[in-house]
Amino acid sequence: MSQSPHHKSFTARLRAHKIFGGIKPAVYKADALRSRVMPAPLPGNLVLPLLQHQGQPAMAVVEVGQAVLKYQVLAMGNGPLSVPVHAPTSGVITAIADSAVPGFGAQVQRCIHLQADGLDTAAELQPCLDYRALSHLQLLALIDAAGICGLGGAGFPTAEKLRVSIEQGVELLIINAAECEPYISADESLIRERADRVVSGAEILQSVCLAKRCVIAIEKDKADAIEALSTALQDSSIELLVLNSKFPTGGERQIIQAVTGFEVPRGLLPVDAGILVQNAGTAYAVHNAIVEGKPCISRITTLTGSPLQTPKNFEALIGTPVSFLFEMCGIDKSQHTGTIMGGSLMGIELDSDEVPLIKTTNCLLAKSTGEFPDPAPEQACIRCGYCADVCPARLLPQQLYAFSRSEDLDQLEEHGLADCIECGACAYVCPSHIPLVQYYRASKQAIAERDRQFQTSKQWQSRFQFHQYRLKKETTKALDKKLPGAEKTTANEPAQPFSRDQARDEIAAAVRRVAARHSNRTAPSSAKDKAKDKDRH
Amino acid sequence: MYPLIDTIYVQVISGSLVLLLAAHLGLKIWQALLRQRLLQRSLLERINRLLPQTQCGQCGYEGCLPYAREICRGDAINKCPPGGPETIVRLAALMHRPVEPLNPAHGQVKPFAVAVIREAECIGCTKCIQACPVDAIIGGPKLMHTVIEQECTGCDLCVEPCPVDCIDMISRAWGNPVIWLLPSSGVGVRQQLDTAV
Numbered sequence: 001m002s003q004s005p006h007h008k009s010f011t012a013r014l015r016a017h018k019i020f021g022g023i024k025p026a027v028y029k030a031d032a033l034r035s036r037v038m039p040a041p042l043p044g045n046l047v048l049p050l051l052q053h054q055g056q057p058a059m060a061v062v063e064v065g066q067a068v069l070k071y072q073v074l075a076m077g078n079g080p081l082s083v084p085v086h087a088p089t090s091g092v093i094t095a096i097a098d099s100a101v102p103g104f105g106a107q108v109q110r111c112i113h114l115q116a117d118g119l120d121t122a123a124e125l126q127p128c129l130d131y132r133a134l135s136h137l138q139l140l141a142l143i144d145a146a147g148i149c150g151l152g153g154a155g156f157p158t159a160e161k162l163r164v165s166i167e168q169g170v171e172l173l174i175i176n177a178a179e180c181e182p183y184i185s186a187d188e189s190l191i192r193e194r195a196d197r198v199v200s201g202a203e204i205l206q207s208v209c210l211a212k213r214c215v216i217a218i219e220k221d222k223a224d225a226i227e228a229l230s231t232a233l234q235d236s237s238i239e240l241l242v243l244n245s246k247f248p249t250g251g252e253r254q255i256i257q258a259v260t261g262f263e264v265p266r267g268l269l270p271v272d273a274g275i276l277v278q279n280a281g282t283a284y285a286v287h288n289a290i291v292e293g294k295p296c297i298s299r300i301t302t303l304t305g306s307p308l309q310t311p312k313n314f315e316a317l318i319g320t321p322v323s324f325l326f327e328m329c330g331i332d333k334s335q336h337t338g339t340i341m342g343g344s345l346m347g348i349e350l351d352s353d354e355v356p357l358i359k360t361t362n363c364l365l366a367k368s369t370g371e372f373p374d375p376a377p378e379q380a381c382i383r384c385g386y387c388a389d390v391c392p393a394r395l396l397p398q399q400l401y402a403f404s405r406s407e408d409l410d411q412l413e414e415h416g417l418a419d420c421i422e423c424g425a426c427a428y429v430c431p432s433h434i435p436l437v438q439y440y441r442a443s444k445q446a447i448a449e450r451d452r453q454f455q456t457s458k459q460w461q462s463r464f465q466f467h468q469y470r471l472k473k474e475t476t477k478a479l480d481k482k483l484p485g486a487e488k489t490t491a492n493e494p495a496q497p498f499s500r501d502q503a504r505d506e507i508a509a510a511v512r513r514v515a516a517r518h519s520n521r522t523a524p525s526s527a528k529d530k531a532k533d534k535d536r537h
Numbered sequence: 538m539y540p541l542i543d544t545i546y547v548q549v550i551s552g553s554l555v556l557l558l559a560a561h562l563g564l565k566i567w568q569a570l571l572r573q574r575l576l577q578r579s580l581l582e583r584i585n586r587l588l589p590q591t592q593c594g595q596c597g598y599e600g601c602l603p604y605a606r607e608i609c610r611g612d613a614i615n616k617c618p619p620g621g622p623e624t625i626v627r628l629a630a631l632m633h634r635p636v637e638p639l640n641p642a643h644g645q646v647k648p649f650a651v652a653v654i655r656e657a658e659c660i661g662c663t664k665c666i667q668a669c670p671v672d673a674i675i676g677g678p679k680l681m682h683t684v685i686e687q688e689c690t691g692c693d694l695c696v697e698p699c700p701v702d703c704i705d706m707i708s709r710a711w712g713n714p715v716i717w718l719l720p721s722s723g724v725g726v727r728q729q730l731d732t733a734v
Contacts, residue, residue: 107716378720404719405719407719435720438717438719438720439719439720441716441717442717442718442719442720443719444717445715445716445717454586456590457588457589457590458590459688460590460591460592460671460688460690461585461590461592461601461602463671463672463673463688464590464592464600464601464602464670464671465602466672467669467670467671467672468599468600470672
């Protein structure tokens with residue numbers, strides 16, 4: 001696939017293209033961008049889930065009661081789709097237990113509980129003075145060990161994505177700094193203040209994935225960040241591309257369309273077309289991991305919403321409780337009605353604030369009734385078709401909605417539900433206030449469950465069939481083992497039904513035979529007979 | 538002088554065009570037919586797909602495929618307790634038969650459970666191994682046996698032959714926890730069902 005004809009065409013026309021569909025919601029980033037990125041204070045207790053990424057949970061390598069240093073490995077990656085977890089600060093492991101976590105998966109997961117000792121004693125780091133001295137595979141191993149997953153929100157293990165890109169060969173690396181969600185400003189504030197490090201991370205990523213070109217794509221409403229980037233990019237081969245502001249430009253497939261004008265076909269991955277997309281925050285984490293030797297123990301997160309007195313972007317340690325961060329922003333609890341992790345359009349509502357910040361948490365949005373009133377009651381679909389106009393995946397949301405309601409999973413698959421990126425543009429424009437994304441999420445889950453059940457029953461069925469085959473084979477084998485003569489007699493004579501009288505006769509006959517032999521033996525016998533007896537024995 | 542196009546060339550070109558069109562149409566029709574045939578699997582296969590494949594034999598037959606065969610021949614569709622009412626509804630829709638309640642003679646609907654051998658008490662008689670329809674029990678004569686949990690269908694067939702009663706059926710969460718519910722089900726925006734451990 002890496003040699004597909006798309007390559008030559010798309011690298012030639014890198015400019016700000018239009019994406020299909022999308023919406024232009026009002027932007028509320030200014031509040032959080034008023035202050036600089038602040039390091040969040042050290043909380044007393046940190047909770048580190050073993051699964052903060054897509055894939056398999058990491059494997060804990062520490063014990064309860066063990067004292068750990070900052071940057072020390074707490075859990076190792078377990079397989080390719082797994083990333084390690086490091087200690088964000090020094091302290092003592094108090095528990096390795098199930099507790100509440102945010103995210104799309106199960107809401108209770110195995111976590112490492114770390115009690116900070118307040119000293120923040122760091123383990124020795126091994127910074128790399130010149131990453132160019134290392135081969136791309138060595139760099140890949142370092143990124144793998146640093147526990148980096150996609151920090152834009154999806155959380156796919158970065159090392160695995162890079163490994164596949166190296167294998168298949170990519171031509172273009174896109175650093176995604178679009179950040180189109182109306183409330184999130186984490187990447188914007190990061191680039192505004194640390195553009196040089198993001199660029200350095202992008203250069204490292206480019207040298208790892210061996211892409212010929214690298215583009216940093218950013219939306220045009222982020223003037224400060226664009227200025228900082230163009231300064232940082234003055235003597236770099238990386239290009240800067242300013243895109244039009246539209247939601248959801250920041251989606252992986254959407255940013256490819258916005259940068260190259262090429263739509264990744266359904267069923268294919270961007271890497272199949274020779275494109276790798278990485279988030280700007282991920283590039284920064286890669287810079288930290290390689291140049292400074294620091295594993296991924298903190299991230300920049302936007303804390304915003306009207307209940308917060310001082311909304312800001314925090315550089316917070318992974319595992320910090322959400323409630324602690326809200327306290328630091330001066331939350332007005334009387335106004336606070338709920339919390340959204342991620343943006344207002346694509347985020348998910350948290351059940352409680354007593355969950356930790358994880359690697360994929362790019363925004364924590366405190367809701368209030370003024371800003372987020374209770375949703376209007378759902379009304380009937382009037383088939384206006386606005387949703388189909390805004391769907392960036394070119395799906396038919398109203399059809400999908402109808403099939404979701406009737407739970408027609410086959411039709412949902414036929415209509416491409418798997419391509420839905422759950423951006424929420426359809427629900428945003430819906431005049432009937434239908435929570436469309438929730439219908440799609442529930443249906444996706446139902447499809448996954450049905451497929452899983454089908455796989456299981458198929459497995460059971462094949463094992464049952466093998467069991468029957470095995471039994472049949474064993475009986476034929478047993479028949480073959482019998483003497484051919486014996487088989488013939490059993491085959492020729494009709495099977496005689498068992499009868500008690502017959503058995504009694506047979507037993508009596510046997511007893512008589514034995515008695516006769518005994519009488520022979522007791523009688524005086526010749527030497528010849530004795531010799532015969534000896535032979536027999 | 539520009540040579541006149543011979544009529545035979547015109548005929549050849551137009552003829553080949555027509556042939557090409559016919560070939561294209563034929564391909565399309567063939568594809569459509571193929572799709573139809575793929576959709577219409579055999580009745581036996583479709584019935585078998587709806588059955589839960591626990592191979593428990595509660596229907597009175599040896600396994601799910603034999604029962605599917607009997608349904609094809611006109612047997613009742615309400616003999617499968619592991620499938621429960623959902624399977625009956627699906628079978629009824631497939632067979633164009635009325636929905637019937639589960640026949641209680643074949644057992645009750647029970648939550649999914651897997652067999653677990655209390656290994657200290659196992660005497661190694663191999664009776665459960667012979668009873669298991671999916672070969673999910675491993676062990677040798679006079680040696681401890683154990684159940685491969687991932688392969689156990691929860692059919693209950695190993696419990697009865699055990700001479701020392703050391704097999705328990707322990708209920709397991711069936712599938713992944715449900716995180717998103719359809720809004721129309723009225724159960725709230727988001728609910729997580731507890732995962733029974």
